[in-house]
Amino acid sequence: MRRSGSSLRVATKLIDIASDSAVWTHKYSGTSEDVFTIQESISRGIVDALHLVLSPRESQRLLARPLDDIRAYESYLKAKQEMLTFTKEGLDRALSFLKNSEQLVGENLLLLSATDYVYWQYVNAGIDNDPQTSRRRAPPRNASSRSRPSRSMVTACSGLSRFTKETFREASRV
Numbered sequence: 795m796r797r798s799g800s801s802l803r804v805a806t807k808l809i810d811i812a813s814d815s816a817v818w819t820h821k822y823s824g825t826s827e828d829v830f831t832i833q834e835s836i837s838r839g840i841v842d843a844l845h846l847v848l849s850p851r852e853s854q855r856l857l858a859r860p861l862d863d864i865r866a867y868e869s870y871l872k873a874k875q876e877m878l879t880f881t882k883e884g885l886d887r888a889l890s891f892l893k894n895s896e897q898l899v900g901e902n903l904l905l906l907s908a909t910d911y912v913y914w915q916y917v918n919a920g921i922d923n924d925p926q927t928s929r930r931r932a933p934p935r936n937a938s939s940r941s942r943p944s945r946s947m948v949t950a951c952s953g954l955s956r957f958t959k960e961t962f963r964e965a966s967r968v
Contacts, residue, residue, distance in 0.1 A: 800825045806836050808843055818843035830859050861905075866898040870905065877912060880919045888912045 796803040802825060808818040820839050822832045837856050841848060848856070861867040873891035876884040892909050896902065916922040 797826070800827070802826060802829065802832065804832055804836070806839070808840055826864050829864050861895065861899055861902065863895075863898045866895040866902075866905075869895040869898070870908065873908060873912070877908075877915060880915065882916075882921045885912050885915055885919075885921065 795805075802823065804822040806818075806820050806822070807816055809815070810817050818839060820836070822835060824832050834856055841856075859867075861870060869891045873888040873895070876888035876891065879885070889909065889912050892905055892912065896905050899905070917924070
């Protein structure tokens with residue numbers, strides 16, 4: 795992938811490892827605003843090249859966009875990277891990136907869940923020993939996560955939050 799300003803150029807190649815030959819290649823051009831469309835096109839190209847038939851649910855997942863705003867999504871990805879540092883500074887930066895994303899798109903279940911995970915990680919990593927920290931901003935419990943791409947994050951955060959509260963039986967049912 796090459797990026798110059800807001801312009802993107804993506805070269806893709808699907809290789810058959812047994813023969814070390816290209817099964818499919820394609821080049822895509824667009825802007826950073828087109829990144830989700832390019833991503834979908836690449837996925838569909840691979841599916842077609844492999845002669846796969848997707849279920850309706852799988853086809854719908856190809857169209858799913860975790861966040862509609864590319865700037866918010868980029869900030870979310872940076873936050874995820876910072877979460878992996880397990881340091882106070884990294885977690886603080888993660889919260890800042892998540893707050894930036896939320897300012898761009900408003901309240902979003904994926905962002906709320908990621909924020910909850912960061913607060914939980916403060917306790918888990920031994921940075922803040924107050925269990926209340928992990929419950930500063932839990933995702934809304936009445937929000938449906940069944941059809942959203944962030945379902946696994948919501949489920950994990952809900953279980954982690956309950957685990958921190960020492961309600962082990964309840965956490966194991968999540």
